[in-house]
Amino acid sequence: MQSIRGLDQIPVTGLKRVGPKLAERLRKLRIETVADLLFHLPSRYQDRSRLRPLHELRDGDEALVEGVVEASQIAVGRRRSLKVWLREGRDGLGGGLMLRFFHFSRAQIEAMGRRGTRLRCFGEVRQGPQSLEMVHPEVQYRTDDLRTGTAVDQPLTPIYPSTEGMQQITWRALTDQALALLAAHPRSLADLVPVEITTPLRLPALDEALRTVHRPPVETPVQQLVERSHPACLRLAFDEMLAHQLALRRLRQERRHLSADPMLGDDRLRGRLLAGLPFQLTAAQRRVVDEIAADLGRPRPMMRLLQGDVGSGKTVVAALAALQAVECGRQVALMAPTELLAEQHRKSLDGWLAPLGIEVAWLSGRHKGAERAQVLARLADGGAPVVVGTHALFQQDVRFAEPPGGLGLAIIDEQHRFGVHQRMALREKGAGAGRLPHQLIMTATPIPRSLAMAVYADLDLSVIDELPPGRTPITTVAVPDSRRDEVIERVRSACASGRQAYWVCTLVEESEALQAQAAEDAAADLRERLGGLRIGLVHGRVKAAEREPVMAAFAAGELDLLVATTVIEVGVDVPNASLMIIENPERLGLAQLHQLRGRVGRGQVESYCVLLFHAPLSANARERLDILRRETSGFAIADADLRMRGAGEVLGTRQAGMASFRLADPLRDKDLVRSAQQGSDLLLEDGSVEGAGRVAGLIRRWLGDREDYGRV
């Protein structure tokens, strides 16, 4: 056998079919070598291994089905389409399914239009206007008897994460070539994990695992692959987790060499704030306040993640941290992802700090010209000790004072909405002479500690795991929108008895314009139906200058009902609002629904959240709404969310600049996390050149240039 270079040395351009255009597409996916291709793993498989009865199909399923044509029709609507009704049995009993084609030939019309023709189809099941449908399924005509031969040639088809313009067939052609090279030259891909680590874990060799995952043999248990519990999946997940652990530890080591100014403070301002608060801090708040205070007093930059459920009182914790910096003559920047949220923070901080003689400056995208210049000048000369703002704080012309003053603490709220680069930009603003500002990152997305340790690079974690006393739990009900009228009446009577309510409109599309339109329509409709109530409207298209008076009026009780898009998800705090209607909640994820619902239940009166859903619900949506009805704790909901969706998606990791996983799921694979931690200890203890090479190689293989994810 001829020996070849390592597969990580062979550029993809050496493969058949790979021209400059394809190479460029691959490069964007960070696939440059044949080895990179092998680590581009299928995200799922199409299961053609068994026929699914029509009556058990659900919205969203991808399935192989068979049935008999009962009728067909060419529909002329907005788009001409061919509709074909399939029935389960010959006798026309059992379930049915509609096939829909927008492009079709005369031959297809003839073949499929004939009553009694048996068709085998593979495709995705969607809920159509009248029934379940498959749009443009792959179709095979069956002539043999139903009871004979259901064998299929390729039972598990890998589906690769792709990019525009790249077909699955191309991915298969490319990975075929890569796998062929690997088979012909087994040593061309180094297994960087020593067998002393993999053997006790009963994990297969790397090349075997790759072959199985890319081309599952016929006898592979489908379920194991889908659930990723197959040993081949576990082996790759283990390597990935190990690479993450190694990168994490390297980051921690590096952080020991960074320095920051210790800000001990003298309690003068903090003491006054605490004395003036109308409430006592909860035990959990006191604990995290102490953790943060200790960090700020050290000569290393704090990098702390503050987790606390909606309404757990993170803002006052942030205010105390800010005052500690101000006591030391340093500046503080608090950054929020939306203008609405930033406004809310500014108000809270202003309410607490103004009595102490500390002015809270405010910088958002809408400050222009002289107003902006004035804020910038006060930041630069240290005249403004505390500034609250949005992305505007990242901009280049924003400067803080010179040492010994300057930015000492950056507080970032709802961190997963900011990219890693933006956070770094803010950090750079406080950097000088090798010193960095301290950072506090606040999030209401609760993440189990084990997962947090595995994914948040080198952040330390503080958790507020208790709500302030005196909150009444929210009762959540799910009501189909066929009962919309009743719900509207409920709003009327709640408002009549002096309560306030939110009406939240949601849309699938991320389009702000469509969202805005939906909210305007709903507001118009509600105004008509609820004559006599004072109704306000806020959405992303309403300018902040117009939004603010509406919000203020609602907060002051001058409006009964606030119709809004999900812009109110974070930050709004109106204790008298005790009823929330969420239209089409099935369109939102659990975490977002929980955040939204957190806008009510902030006062003494009993609060209600009505999930006004549109039937029929997919199984998944039904489960989400069920969880929301049952659970009120953000932690329980986050747990359920993780179970349903997997870690990568919940954390929205990629843009967050946190760890994201291709295959591993630190929540599901808890044992693997532990093994990977032990494995990384072993690898790092090995001080040899070879050992160091393995570490670097694993990190490069799995993380590539994303390795800097943790450097927030």
Ligand code: ADP
């Ligand atoms: P979140 O953690 O969601 O940001 P906030 O900081 O907005 O929560 O706090 C929610 C509300 O609870 C605010 O009105 C705040 O003043 C109040 N609050 C905070 N801590 C306490 C406490 N220990 N006791 C009573 N109310 C509190």
Ligand code: MG
């Ligand atoms: Mg908050």
